[in-house]
Amino acid sequence: MKEPILQCQNVCFSYHNLTGETSALTNISFQINKGEFVSVVGPSGCGKSTLLSLIAGLNKPESGSIFLTNPENTKIGYMLQQDHLLEWRTIYKNIMLGPEISKTINPESEKQALTLLNDYGLSRFQDKKPGELSGGMKQRAALIRTMMLSPKLLLLDEPFSALDYQTRLMVSADIGRIIRSAGITTVLVTHDLSEAIALSDRILILSKRPATIKKEIAVSLTLPDDSLLAARNAPEFQYYFSILWKEISDEYGTDSL
Numbered sequence: 001m002k003e004p005i006l007q008c009q010n011v012c013f014s015y016h017n018l019t020g021e022t023s024a025l026t027n028i029s030f031q032i033n034k035g036e037f038v039s040v041v042g043p044s045g046c047g048k049s050t051l052l053s054l055i056a057g058l059n060k061p062e063s064g065s066i067f068l069t070n071p072e073n074t075k076i077g078y079m080l081q082q083d084h085l086l087e088w089r090t091i092y093k094n095i096m097l098g099p100e101i102s103k104t105i106n107p108e109s110e111k112q113a114l115t116l117l118n119d120y121g122l123s124r125f126q127d128k129k130p131g132e133l134s135g136g137m138k139q140r141a142a143l144i145r146t147m148m149l150s151p152k153l154l155l156l157d158e159p160f161s162a163l164d165y166q167t168r169l170m171v172s173a174d175i176g177r178i179i180r181s182a183g184i185t186t187v188l189v190t191h192d193l194s195e196a197i198a199l200s201d202r203i204l205i206l207s208k209r210p211a212t213i214k215k216e217i218a219v220s221l222t223l224p225d226d227s228l229l230a231a232r233n234a235p236e237f238q239y240y241f242s243i244l245w246k247e248i249s250d251e252y253g254t255d256s257l
């Protein structure tokens with residue numbers, strides 16, 4: 001049974017500044033169901049990050065509406081491209097930042113931090129500074145910090161794009177697995193089409209700015225096991241890739257190459 005957690009209806013949004021108006025989103029409608037992993041792809045600058053900021057409530061739609069089915073019980077976690085870990089704090093202290101700011105450091109939040117560090121294989125690094133960790137580990141630490149809020153809806157804005165290609169493959173599969181096993185509803189913005197296919201149940205393809213939803217595709221891969229790295233070798237992978245590639249390259253046109 002599909003149970004909507006979030007609904008966007010005819011959402012429009014423009015930025016206004018001294019040089020004028022930039023229309024970013026027009027008539028965006030979709031819903032996200034509980035437990036789903038949905039990716040948003042589209043040409044660069046089309047409005048993907050804008051869409052996430054609206055879902056997070058950092059910006060308000062100009063018209064249309066965005067609502068959570070159960071706002072009291074839908075905490076939102078938001079993770080950005082850079083890990084934004086504080087260099088001068090240890091990993092443990094970075095993870096405890098949320099409880100520290102909200103003055104909820106107590107035995108329970110301390111235990112939660114230690115459990116997450118253990119679950120995500122970072123216990124050995126809890127007293128290290130971010131600079132002593134690999135890119136992938138830092139991204140995990142940033143994820144733990146987000147998970148400390150016990151989010152029901154996770155918004156990820158290009159969370160792997162600062163990583164080199166090889167690390168990115170490993171880390172996206174790793175983090176995808178962690179999120180899936182926790183069953184957290186997730187919206188991932190990415191420009192990496194393969195990543196979107198490997199991780200998602202559904203992909204929303206946006207047009208160029210001002211973004212509209214061009215197409216929505218449900219992804220179903222035949223996997224030998226639950227390894228997301230193997231997803232890229234699934235027989236259906238190329239089929240989905242060619243659909244996404246066509247839709248997005250149509251948006252760029254040949255002029256922009």
Ligand code: ADP
Nearest residue numbers: 015022024043044045046047048049050051209
């Ligand atoms: P994407 O994440 O898809 O690359 P964004 O959502 O960041 O795109 O931006 C969509 C469009 O809005 C871009 O043309 C960008 O330049 C513009 N934009 C983003 N933020 C602002 C802002 N604060 N003020 C004015 N224009 C902005």
Ligand code: MG
Nearest residue numbers: 048049050158
């Ligand atoms: Mg962006």
